[in-house]
Amino acid sequence: MTSKSSSRGDYICRVRYRNQLPSIPFPPKLLTSQPLVARNAQYTTNSLIEQTPHLLNLDSSSGIPFDKLLVDYLDMMETNPDVVRMNANVSDVDKLLMTPPRDEKELNKQGRKPNVTWLRRSEYIASTERKQKQANVPEIRSKLSQQDMEAHTYRTHQSQMEGVDATFIRHDLTTLRHPRTKKRAKKLTPILPDMTCWENVYTIGQFPSDPADNHRLNKRQRLDASSKQPSELDAADRGILRPISNPHDPNDSYLIWFLPDEDSSNVLKQQKTDPQQVLDKPLNFEAVRDYTYRNDNAPGHQNLLLVLQHDEQQQPVMLYSLVKSKLVAQKKRALAPQYRYMNDYEKPNVLSVTYQ
Incomplete structure (x- = not known):
């Protein structure tokens, strides 16, 4: 029911909808549905389909403004990779963006510091103090050669196999010595x-x-004290x-x-x-x-x-x-x-x- 006046109409009571349908005479039942994985069809291709380029068909009724010349140029660049890219009409400001970035590893090898303030050492520390700490660090040099280093660390697969085979070779006591103290061995025990x-x-x-x-x-x-442990x-x-x-x-x-x-x-x-x-x-x-x-x-x-x-x-x-x-x-x-x-x-x- 509504009451209408000259200015507006107001609702006096809410509209209620009643469902007069009878209840379901049987209980609900779950149906077994096919899993999602089984619904997907396996897609197989061949080399001919993979090598065929897909052309971009432009439809005027799509409502999207396409630049036909740009699309043809990009298609030509993909199909003809040997074409020479002309940059004669590029402005000087845009040429700076076309320079390839330098490798960070090469910059680190040259010893250049990154231009970041919070990564740099504080400049208020005296440089002479830093040089003095670096001078006090002793220089440690290994006396082992590169061949001996690889033989002791077994870095490669070949050195690992040779190390395993060497364990089955019986050493000669007359030539077997300690690598550091150079003392001779007296007895071999497996x-x-x-x-x-x-x-x-x-x-x-x-x-x-x-x-x-x-x-x-x-x-x-x-x-009393004895030779055995307490x-x-x-x-x-x-x-x-x-x-x-x-x-x-x-x-x-x-x-x-x-x-x-x-x-x-x-x-x-x-x-x-x-x-x-x-x-x-x-x-x-x-x-x-x-x-x-x-x-x-x-x-x-x-x-x-x-x-x-x-x-x-x-x-x-x-x-x-x-x-x-x-x-x-x-x-x-x-x-x-x-x-x-x-x-x-x-x-x-x-x-x-x-x-x-």
């Missing part, structure tokens, strides 16, 4: 991978102090590190250091003197200390674990295993009194270990 424990993962562990407990440290002070006398070198996470804080992960008890330490010391002894009973390890850790597995920190053994002909053989990472442990700090509730969870205090 270095082979240790296939018996090749699958084991080794890590160098670095502790901030002696990881033994207070009982072992006090006992070492009463004993850790070998009380089996402190057979400890176990077990990772654990704080359930209240997922970011708080640390290691628990376990050491064998007195009875298990005696069994492990006897097993060192008699390797043929079978450890058929489980050994108990007690928790000593908590450590936070940082695992560094950079390629520069990888080392080799070498073990000298004898083969079937009783010849000395050096077996190596790869130590891939380095673990740096630090003593875990105690929590503040207001955060003591975060330590209220179950921790393993004793480990039962069975050797096979």
Whole structure:
């Protein structure tokens, strides 16, 4: 309904549209449609189509103003690359834009500084001071020739193959010398991978102090000095590190250091003197200390674990295993009194270990 007046017409109520159609008698159903990849047709061409140039057809009814002479000129330049481009009618201002840009590598070789103020060294520093610092730098020159450098670094594929073949050649002890000290070799020992424990993962562990407990440290002070390591006398070198996470804080992960008890330490010391002894009973390890850790597995920190053994002909053989990472442990700090509730969870205090 509307009310009309002399000036304008205003709506009194809104128009409402009602759908009088009945509801659908069956539930909706999903139809399987063909995927988009299967809808595309594979386009194949031949050399004749690729070599045929596509002409630009101009339509006057398209409404776009084309320059017919410019299009013919560009078409001639593409079809006839040997044509000479005339630049007689180019102004002097536009000729500056037609000069080819200079190579940046050539500019760097000439030692020219870029014309950028924020890339230049501050000119308030005295030039004599800069020259004095450069004069104090010692000049290091390598005594190795180019051939020796390529042989030691194996830069090319041929040098790599020659380096692998050279490892199978038995050197002469009379001519073999150290490259720097020039000392002669006395004995040759082959270095082979240790296939018996090749699958084991080794890590160098670095502790901030002696990881033994207070009982072992006090006992070492009463004993006399011996040629053996203190850790070998009380089996402190057979400890176990077990990772654990704080359930209240997922970011708080640390290691628990376990050491064998007195009875298990005696069994492990006897097993060192008699390797043929079978450890058929489980050994108990007690928790000593908590450590936070940082695992560094950079390629520069990888080392080799070498073990000298004898083969079937009783010849000395050096077996190596790869130590891939380095673990740096630090003593875990105690929590503040207001955060003591975060330590209220179950921790393993004793480990039962069975050797096979």
